[in-house]
Amino acid sequence: MIERLKSFLSKLDGVYADIRYEIKTETKVVFSGKEITEISSCPTDGFVLRLLKNRSLSCVTFTEEKDFERALKMATKNAQAMAKNNRIPVDFARVKIVKDSFIPELNEDPERVSIEEKIELLRHYNKIPYESKTTIHTDFTYSEVIREKFFVNTEGSEIREKLVTTRIAGTITSSDGKIIQTVRAGIGGSNGFAILRNREDEFVRKTEIANELLKAKPVTGGVYNVILNQNLAGVFTHEAFGHFSEADLIENNPSMRRRMKIGARLGAEILNIIDDPTTPGQLGFYKYDDEGVPAQPVQLLKNGVLMGRLHSRRTARAFRELPNGHCVAEDYRYPPIIRMGTIYIQPADKKFEELIQILGDGLYLCDSMGGQTSGENFTFGAQFGYIVKNGKITEMIRDINISGNLSETLNNIGAIGNDLKLCEVGGCGKGQMNIRSCYGSPHILIKGVIVGGR
Amino acid sequence: MEKILSKMGKKVDSAELYHYRTAFQVVKYENGKLNELDSSIQSGYSLRILKNKTLGFAYTKNLINPDKLIDGALDSLKANIKTNFKFPSQNKIPRLNTYNPEIEQVNSLIVTNECRRINEFLRTKLDSKIDISAEFGTINVNIQNTRGLELNYRASLYILVCSAIFPNTASGLHYIFSNKSFSKVNLKMLNKFAEFYQMAKPIKKLKSGRMKVLFLPATLYVLLWRLGSGTNGSNIYYKKSPLVNKLNEKIFSEKLTIYDDPLNDEYPLARAFDDEGTSCRKLMIVENGILKNFYYDLFYADKMGVSSTGNGFKSATWGSEIAALKPTPSLENIFIKPGNKSLNELISSIDRGIIVGGVLGAHSGNIINGDFSVGIEPCIYVEKGEILCRVKNTMIAGNIYEVMKNVVDVENELHPVFMFGKALPAILFDDIMVISSK
Numbered sequence: 001m002i003e004r005l006k007s008f009l010s011k012l013d014g015v016y017a018d019i020r021y022e023i024k025t026e027t028k029v030v031f032s033g034k035e036i037t038e039i040s041s042c043p044t045d046g047f048v049l050r051l052l053k054n055r056s057l058s059c060v061t062f063t064e065e066k067d068f069e070r071a072l073k074m075a076t077k078n079a080q081a082m083a084k085n086n087r088i089p090v091d092f093a094r095v096k097i098v099k100d101s102f103i104p105e106l107n108e109d110p111e112r113v114s115i116e117e118k119i120e121l122l123r124h125y126n127k128i129p130y131e132s133k134t135t136i137h138t139d140f141t142y143s144e145v146i147r148e149k150f151f152v153n154t155e156g157s158e159i160r161e162k163l164v165t166t167r168i169a170g171t172i173t174s175s176d177g178k179i180i181q182t183v184r185a186g187i188g189g190s191n192g193f194a195i196l197r198n199r200e201d202e203f204v205r206k207t208e209i210a211n212e213l214l215k216a217k218p219v220t221g222g223v224y225n226v227i228l229n230q231n232l233a234g235v236f237t238h239e240a241f242g243h244f245s246e247a248d249l250i251e252n253n254p255s256m257r258r259r260m261k262i263g264a265r266l267g268a269e270i271l272n273i274i275d276d277p278t279t280p281g282q283l284g285f286y287k288y289d290d291e292g293v294p295a296q297p298v299q300l301l302k303n304g305v306l307m308g309r310l311h312s313r314r315t316a317r318a319f320r321e322l323p324n325g326h327c328v329a330e331d332y333r334y335p336p337i338i339r340m341g342t343i344y345i346q347p348a349d350k351k352f353e354e355l356i357q358i359l360g361d362g363l364y365l366c367d368s369m370g371g372q373t374s375g376e377n378f379t380f381g382a383q384f385g386y387i388v389k390n391g392k393i394t395e396m397i398r399d400i401n402i403s404g405n406l407s408e409t410l411n412n413i414g415a416i417g418n419d420l421k422l423c424e425v426g427g428c429g430k431g432q433m434n435i436r437s438c439y440g441s442p443h444i445l446i447k448g449v450i451v452g453g454r
Numbered sequence: 455m456e457k458i459l460s461k462m463g464k465k466v467d468s469a470e471l472y473h474y475r476t477a478f479q480v481v482k483y484e485n486g487k488l489n490e491l492d493s494s495i496q497s498g499y500s501l502r503i504l505k506n507k508t509l510g511f512a513y514t515k516n517l518i519n520p521d522k523l524i525d526g527a528l529d530s531l532k533a534n535i536k537t538n539f540k541f542p543s544q545n546k547i548p549r550l551n552t553y554n555p556e557i558e559q560v561n562s563l564i565v566t567n568e569c570r571r572i573n574e575f576l577r578t579k580l581d582s583k584i585d586i587s588a589e590f591g592t593i594n595v596n597i598q599n600t601r602g603l604e605l606n607y608r609a610s611l612y613i614l615v616c617s618a619i620f621p622n623t624a625s626g627l628h629y630i631f632s633n634k635s636f637s638k639v640n641l642k643m644l645n646k647f648a649e650f651y652q653m654a655k656p657i658k659k660l661k662s663g664r665m666k667v668l669f670l671p672a673t674l675y676v677l678l679w680r681l682g683s684g685t686n687g688s689n690i691y692y693k694k695s696p697l698v699n700k701l702n703e704k705i706f707s708e709k710l711t712i713y714d715d716p717l718n719d720e721y722p723l724a725r726a727f728d729d730e731g732t733s734c735r736k737l738m739i740v741e742n743g744i745l746k747n748f749y750y751d752l753f754y755a756d757k758m759g760v761s762s763t764g765n766g767f768k769s770a771t772w773g774s775e776i777a778a779l780k781p782t783p784s785l786e787n788i789f790i791k792p793g794n795k796s797l798n799e800l801i802s803s804i805d806r807g808i809i810v811g812g813v814l815g816a817h818s819g820n821i822i823n824g825d826f827s828v829g830i831e832p833c834i835y836v837e838k839g840e841i842l843c844r845v846k847n848t849m850i851a852g853n854i855y856e857v858m859k860n861v862v863d864v865e866n867e868l869h870p871v872f873m874f875g876k877a878l879p880a881i882l883f884d885d886i887m888v889i890s891s892k
Binding site for chain 2: 029032035036040041042046056059060061065067070071075077078079081084087137173179180181182221222253255259331333368369370374376377380401403404450452
């Protein structure tokens with residue numbers, strides 16, 4: 001395939017171009033309730049062509065190889081149209097030429113596990129919630145996504161990389177006849193099938209929570225001091241801060257760009273945040289991004305001060321900063337855009353028990369229900385939580401969404417735990433879905449957070 | 455395609471082949487400069503088969519090896535998904551006006567010029583950052599099955615979203631325009647939009663409490679998402695909806711009439727048949743506050759012993775490869791019947807309340823129970839009928855089955871939206887909890 005892609009680009013002269021061909025094979029087993037409603041294992045494929053001409057960048061995605069000439073014409077026309085307009089001139093930061101083929105080492109290759117075994121494992125986990133009388137429904141999916149990517153550019157880079165993502169994730173729904181509660185459960189990763197075995201604990205624990213939530217009180221809206229557990233603090237890091245360390249989100253927004261200047265104090269002195277997709281074994285791992293740039297760890301915040309941001313080749317040049325391999329596409333249907341890889345708050349020294357003592361009165365909020373940001377403000381949901389009184393965890397609460405202002409909240413982080421945990425099932429929907437978007441954190445304490453409630 | 459179906463016909467009881475092809479261009483014009491011109495040409499195939507009342511499914515993007523697609527579908531029969539439904543055989547469907555051939559003459563230059571014109575106009579009115587994005591192109595769908603069905607769908611779409619962004623944020627107010635081909639945005643409408651933005655510019659703080667809340671059309675998806683979940687035929691079948699036994703009961707204010715109308719071709723992307731080839735029809739969901747219908751595809755209609763309502767669409771909340779999606783019950787064309795007050799009259803009737811300009815976190819929370827708890831961004835404060843200012847750090851929370859009982863009034867005009875709805879009016883609700891930081 002690399003040779004075929006090279007022959008496509010050999011027709012081009014005096015311009016930068018890259019082309020990515022991908023075969024994405026998704027194997028899915030879906031349980032809705034106690035029944036299977038889908039099994040599929042199908043390969044799909046497609047091409048992504050990018051052309052940088054007259055300092056204008058254009059991208060065309062196409063499915064069929066015969067459309068290459070048409071795609072090239074479209075890209076050329078678009079680049080010309082851009083050059084004639086008041087466009088933002090585009091240049092790419094220089095990077096090393098890479099020739100590499102990378103196949104990850106897996107702890108049990110899912111392609112070697114039979115579909116029957118996958119069905120049985122999923123059936124086994126799907127049964128667990130039904131041991132509780134209040135469980136009325138489950139939705140669980142086994143998903144295995146294998147992306148085989150072939151990348152070539154006119155500078156001479158030739159890269160093949162395989163990404164394997166497996167997970168079992170879904171929801172447990174409980175009801176007492178009056179209200180319905182839903183809890184998410186999930187396991188998975190990027191290093192093989194083994195991580196899905198012997199994980200009954202996750203499904204037992206989440207079943208208990210779905211059951212307990214039926215007796216929990218809706219939270220009373222107001223402003224609280226809170227402790228976020230690792231998963232929720234990870235989503236907070238991703239939503240509230242992470243997106244604004246993505247250069248493309250701030251580059252054309254002058255006021256945000258002024259606030260996100262390197263060297264600016266953005267958070268409490270105890271706060272350190274890094275994005276590091278390079279550690280093997282965790283969900284967010286990759287070796288090269290979809291511009292062929294090696295992934296690098298980026299210290300984003302050090303002692304509360306902004307130290308770096310995530311870049312594509314284009315934004316690295318525009319910001320006069322170094323490229324760091326964070327330009328990633330969901331698949332062959334999309335041009336790459338700047339994404340977080342594995343973002344997390346670095347652990348400090350506090351034990352969980354100490355954090356609860358420091359909190360005294362407030363809320364302990366757990367596990368994410370998704371989040372969103374608008375620049376200065378963010379909102380995200382917690383699956384469940386507890387009222388903390390006099391340093392003791394008391395009754396359970398539900399229907400919790402929290403909201404806050406980015407700079408105020410980063411400054412209001414009062415204490416950080418020592419118990420870093422990265423998520424196994426991530427995801428980020430910035431225009432495209434990135435199933436390997438990984439986040440994490442130790443427990444953290446934040447003062448003065450708005451909690452929505454009826 | 456015929457070859458695959460005739461091959462399949464011998465191996466299974468019946469088969470259905472779905473093929474789509476789309477060609478779209480995107481223009482992004484940010485802060486006065488052209489930032490992106492991208493194109494996509496995508497296509498794919500999905501195959502569904504029925505054998506001994508068992509359903510199989512496979513898909514591919516490139517039909518290089520049809521046998522692999524066939525084998526994939528046959529393999530998937532292992533799942534033993536039982537159903538009694540039959541692929542539809544009727545070919546008689548209404549003709550809709552979904553395609554404007556002028557779309558073929560539209561190019562990125564024409565659209566870029568329009569973005570520039572809008573930007574220049576708004577620049578004279580606003581000092582905000584203005585972002586304009588437009589998308590245009592065509593969709594072709596072909597569905598064939600071995601029961602003699604062959605249907606083609608061709609549609610064209612031009613959609614433009616203009617955003618005025620508030621300083622120090624990435625949030626703003628949005629103006630949405632859509633059509634079946636390129637046409638210029640009416641500057642009078644943009645002028646109204648600019649005036650609205652200007653009124654909402656100063657920032658103040660707000661005291662928490664229960665108050666009137668006006669949802670602008672593009673923000674109603676928060677509530678409609680939850681109603682869509684509550685009336686989805688699959689959730690009714692699995693009994694995970696608060697509406698399971700509530701048909702013909704009053705669930706909302708009598709001022710609310712909410713329906714799905716795929717046949718309304720006044721707006722782009724009308725549908726005469728769904729992604730299974732079932733004829734579409736206007737389906738009343740809530741009429742004068744009374745729950746009238748749930749919506750179904752073939753699979754869940756069979757489970758419930760009813761007929762498909764023509765709502766089997768290949769849709770996914772987060773977008774996905776179309777070929778890889780199986781049809782599921784989906785509301786793609788929601789309309790809300792307009793009321794009799796203008797937007798200005800609605801605002802004038804607010805003694806103390808907020809306007810929801812945009813929301814954060816609509817996807818989080820206990821959706822199936824109807825609960826919502828969202829950040830409001832931008833949040834516009836109204837007192838004694840006048841827009842006073844914008845407030846920061848604000849959330850609203852509630853449950854749609856309580857909140858949608860308290861409708862003050864519905865706007866007398868429909869506006870195109872692109873999430874969980876086709877065209878909606880603004881709606882003013884009373885007594886919603888608004889939380890704001892001190």
